[in-house]
Amino acid sequence: MRVGLRTRVVLTTSLVLLIGLALGGWVLVRSFSASVVAGAEEQLRLVVYGLLGAADVDDQQLSFASDFAEPRFVLPESGLYALVENAAQETLWQSPSLQMTELESLHFNELDEPGRFDFHADERFFYMSYRVIWEDAGEVLLTFRVFTSREPYLAEISGFQRTLTIGVAGVVLLLIVAQYLAVAWGINPVKVMAQRVRDLENGHRQRLGEDFPPELTGLARNLDRFIAHEADSRDRYRRAMDDLAHSLKTPLAVLRNGLAEGQTDADGLLTEQLNRMETAVSYQLSRAVAPPSPMLTVPVPVAGSTRRICNALNVAYASKNVVAEQNIHEGLAVRVNEGDLLELLGNVIENAFKYCVSRVQVSAYRRFAGDPTSAQVVVVVEDDGEGIEPSLRAQVLARGARADTEAPGQGIGLAVVVELLNGYGGTLEIDAAELGGARVSLHLPAA
């Protein structure tokens, strides 16, 4: 089952919140109980000191100073009790509050050496015992035992627990509600985007728009670009196919008529039609092949592709002994599909190899055109051949555009390059090289 974004966030954070607060509450209750017990111990110790101070042993008889007054010792079942034992564990004195209590039900600890406080608890009482040797009356061993009911302390702890639970529950509730609202607010733009994508699918919208929070505008913009690119590719494809169909019709008609008439190719008419068809297919297919979306293109270093092309051409043109100079910074990269880059460079550099006398020079530089997103890499290919006449330059680039009326035998390499470049928003320029031949500059989107 797919769990929604909101459920995921609310569920996990609520769970963490609950566990965290429960753990915190438990620790608080524990430390509060410990401090309550420590308070009880301290209180009982003070009572023992009070008893010691008021006690007097005279002739084996224990008595208390008349001004010793602890009202809770007097009142039966008051909750605070005391008794004093001798060495034989016989009770010498007990507080009046003990009158109604069964002494057997009390759990006293056995004490070994004098001078030490012993504190412990059972279900009903906190006990504090202290053994002392009374030297004034000839070393009499006495044990003072004071104990108090646990009930008020337990009540205090459970009261604290109750308050804490209510408080924590309130906080948890508040946080969960706040969090739910925050998540709802936070994912609202995503819901809006999802709705708009549905609208796109239904054809109610053409683009997502830009009114999204900054975290999503990039995604929305990229999606819009992608959609526009797709639409553009479809359009290119359709137009190229239309043009191809159109430019094949004439030569096909000529060939069919020629066949019907039993015509031979003596005057080269049929060959000419075949050439036209070949040119039309190559050119229009190169137009139809849409380049991938710029965001899906990884940066490709220009130097590497140029090197591969030059090495390959050096093999293919081995007998010409062309000196190919490459002056390209290794870090220079373009956002062009690698195969397309090889196609572009291959066609242009091969022309240079074909028409040069002995030297070809390939260089590249980065050019900024104001906006950093439209930075370009310009690849310049020069040769020392005869160059291209200024009057012929436009014609060279336009070749293929009118494939159905074109003279046979003309190359369409540069026209294909121009079409491919168009897909990337790039351009091509032809002028004269310092080496003496043609200089072809390719403007490509920089990475």
Next chain:
Amino acid sequence: MRVLLVEDEAPLREQLERQLRAAGYVVDSAADGEEGLYFGREYDYDAAIIDIGLPKIDGLELIVRLRKDAHDFPVLILTARSHWQDKVTGLEAGADDYLAKPFHTEELLARLNALVRRSGGFASPLLEKGELALDTSRKEVTVSGNAVQLTAFEYRLLEYLLLNSDRVISKTELTDHLYEQDYDRDSNVIEVFIGRLRKKLDPDGALQPIKTVRGQGYRLAIDSSG
């Protein structure tokens, strides 16, 4: 010249076979990479024409394997147009030249001729050795500037000797490179043709261009002093 042709499209393969034979080549043709590899390993070729997209073993892979086995005959690859990726990887794999489909037969023959020439150490289409000159583009032979009329087979024989003039060539090698497989190897046709060639090139016996190396074969050697 013996050429290996590896092309999977039957109509194109058969057409090329006919045209190559008409141009005087001895042709072995294979329809897929596996068969191409078998031929390439089994026989010694003067050149190979290999299509990039082949069944069983891809054309690039075929070139790599042949080169790994130290077969260094020149290779011409056939690619679809607008596939520079194929051209570049093909040349990187060890091919020597490329030709984009569709192509004209004349262009293919010219490229093949140039490759064979290049591997024989000649940069220009005119193969010269002392007083002897063979123009591969016009298929003409001259000795000291005088044209010599040769039959097609004599021309091929001389071209082969000229392209491999740095070494002694056995009769078997000549048979392998100049005749189709079903040729009867025991016949002395080669000796007869060598004899005729000697007579035509050097009627008065002054040049002695084709030397017989006893028990080994023939060698083309011309003293430039003449």
